[in-house]
Amino acid sequence: MEKSASNRTQPDVSVALKSAGLQVTAQRLAVYRAVQISPHAMADEICQTVREDLGVISRQAVYDALNTMSENGLIRRIQPAGSPARYEHRVDNHHHLACRRCESLIDIDCAVGEAPCLTAQADHGYIIDEAEVIYWGICPQCQ
Amino acid sequence: MEKSASNRTQPDVSVALKSAGLQVTAQRLAVYRAVQISPHAMADEICQTVREDLGVISRQAVYDALNTMSENGLIRRIQPAGSPARYEHRVDNHHHLACRRCESLIDIDCAVGEAPCLTAQADHGYIIDEAEVIYWGICPQCQ
């Protein structure tokens, strides 16, 4: 179902980095891998994962890689209320379902289709490029 | 168009506080007033506004009032990515339109109607009670 955008191989990531005018570094590749392995992880966890992988990496390098890759559309940052920023490798149009109790977060496909959730009732002159939707509720385990 | 829920008079606020089992204090009323006067303001600004009004109030009292009133549905907290928490007195079903450049935020009516935006594609067993929608774009002034 998902293809390149959500399941990049390491070479794919390299290409994507290069075509964004960025250098391909071991740190960035490792950060990408960590995000891919555990989607919706926060910077802290990603840092740990990468350290298990590379040995050493500074917290800043992780933040920097996450920021740079988010800005260039390689990964996506989500910031649900009350939670630190989380990162995911799925960059296609989809939304999220968050549990109020356990902080769990899962992907959910766009309710409307391709990208129609971009159509707000009235755009008030804004040029809208993204509709961020978070459904809040209680997950099965917490019920 | 909006009525009680979005334009409460001070007595209304008192009643709402009481029926939530909370005490009616000058601080809370003033915080409510501040939120009402400048919707989408953040804690810091609200604190200033309230200080102009009451003279003195602790930062904590403001945070506490904001939290308590949010938890009891008197006001609503919104936390757009990259911004500190903001508060508004409109508690009915509506969404937001945020400018990526200038951080401005405006209300927007629900695109779908009454509360159908609660219907996600698949609920994955979650009991959904809210759909938080933020449209991101560039506002007229920033274009």
Added chain:
DNA sequence: TCCAATTATGGAATGAGTCAATAATTGGTG
């Protein structure tokens, strides 16, 4: 009026994230 419960105050502390200076890499050029 008094007392228990709620609320406010002030100050210290936490946690996420950024800034700034220095060191290490990288990759294009001669």
Added chain:
DNA sequence: CACCAATTATTGACTCATTCCATAATTGGA
């Protein structure tokens, strides 16, 4: 193949929003 400018990583200090805690003040019911 070596060099140099540009990019990236490291380290540590710092900011900002928010919470925690202990103490003091207020509130409203008995």
